[in-house]
Amino acid sequence: MTARVLFDKLWDDHVISTREDGAALLWVDRHYVHEGSHHGFARLAQRGQALTQPGLTYGVADHYVPTRGRDLPIPDADVARMVRTLDDNAQRHGFRLFGLHDPGQGIVHVLGPEQGLTLPGMLVVCGDSHTSTHGALGAYGFGIGATEVAHVLATQTVWQKKPRRMRMVFSGQAGPGVGAKDMALNWIAALGADGARCHAVEYTGSAVRALSVEGRLTLCNLSIEGGARCGMVAPDSVTLDWLKGRPFAPTDWNRAVDIWSQLVSDPGAEFDHEVTFDMATIAPIVTWGISPEDAAPITATIPDPDRLSDPSRAAQVRAALDYMGLTAGRPLDSVTVDQVFIGSCTNARIEDLRAAAAVLAGRRAQVPGMVSPGSSLVKAQAEAEGLDRIFIDAGLDWVASGCSMCVGMNGDLVAPGKRCASTTNRNFRGRQGPGARTHLMSPAMVAAAAVTGRLTDVRPLLQGRMV
């Protein structure tokens, strides 16, 4: 048999049929739905069709849920309607819902892995682009649109054309204060926001192996910001130790582990594309513009569009600096921020909160900010570890779990013209609210920005601290 890469194996394991034109019908093991999936359910209703596999469909209230006053009626009528519609659809179609008041509620891409609902070897879809996250466990996860959501609801399958395969190697060891977020923003800055377009990315190398599952989830989460169809890490003992005993983990564990042990790229298997990054060159990184590709090490200065040879890129940089209220040539660590946000499917897992707390412990934030844990279980664990006290004592708000200020659908917004250091995934114009200015960075770097009130290299702040 020919040598196959991990992605080939995941693909082959799910192909029901391939047409002559190359389109393949794939089986879906997990379909996560959320309040924003209402267009998909509306299409299903329009066709008068039933949900075909309620047992493989899991609902999560995350995109619109309030992060404060959870015990009170939702004040915003639109938000209340969105949450209610998901409840109604769960009732009507009979799928398990992690609703607003469920003790396991959380952001779909935090909750799925955390519950053991996402497992190695699975094909996972959701009407959300950050479904690439689930690849961290050795799964094939990708975001789909509403038409495809309806198709999955009705058939438990999805049509795809096989993406090309890219291997991204991170060699060497991460330096202090450098983590998965820095690795991700680094490759996106190097290859561009469409650099991995039409590719399935497998992350490998010593620095990837050294990442915890939380770190791998962050890395895979951001695959979509570089345009990749999906990102993945081959499962290993780190993956298995993390998954064992989770609520939906297989009871026949040994048999599952046996099968999952095949989920690696075979020696000699070829990728369509290979890129290597040396960790020695990766410093804590922040974004300065309006695309995740607009990222640079915190030690750098803001780029000067007049020095760029490509006129289209220069125009883009000029527009970005104008929107962000920044001037070319200025050191990044001189930029003051108005507020901070720690949250989102990218960086709100327990390890992220620990990393931020390690910087904030015994210190005061110079600017206001909000910490929204990735799930209600993460929130409970953080409280058991006393992390909530560290955030509150530093002057930050400790709120409930949801997509919150990453996308602003629930009303948690950054005000027009305000600058936010954020652990989220998109610094697009208006992403955190109309006119909002977002700088993306790791949880430790956001904590550092909170402590000094400006973009700050976290490394000196970590000296003498356990991280």
Place this chain on the structure above:
Amino acid sequence: MRGWSVEDGLAVGLPLENVDTDQLIPARFMSAPRSAGYGGFLLHDLRQTAGPDFPLNQPQAAGASILIARRNFGGGSSREAAVYALVDAGFRVVIAPSFGDIFASNSVNNGLLPARVTEAATERLLSATPCALRVNLDTLTITGAGDPVAFELDPVWRTKLMNGWDDIDLTASYADRIADFAARRRETAPWVWPDSAGGKAADL
């Protein structure tokens, strides 16, 4: 969805890179039902802040059905609402050097053509806008602005756009193969069905 093969229409230029889905439709508009019409949400905040100089705000852009932009158009989120906004505003074709993958597939599912052309062709077409263009799915060409421009399109998507196929209807003919596959999957990976495989109850 109706199939189509030729679009004769007015082309407008949006000379920007990375026109992401959050700009195409800001998140706050996405709770509206589709029947409300999404055309008014298209590029809402950009149009508001950029003023009358913004290409789509100019009187000569009225009635346009072809949009030309720079690289990575529609990158970002999976929100199909970004496509609804374009379609409801009357667009049939977007021409750019590259597209967000999910956006492109959402486009095809709504009869909107994501036509990929070279950077050089993009710049040439941008400089000709606003102008009348013909986009032909049969010949994969764009004509009306000097030499014809060839565009790239996945053959699967081309067939789909031309036939106006609905995937759910198409997939119905695979029902037996899907059922066979599901039965095999239950044997080889029973944990996919947590309840039947004895996965612990969902209560925490």
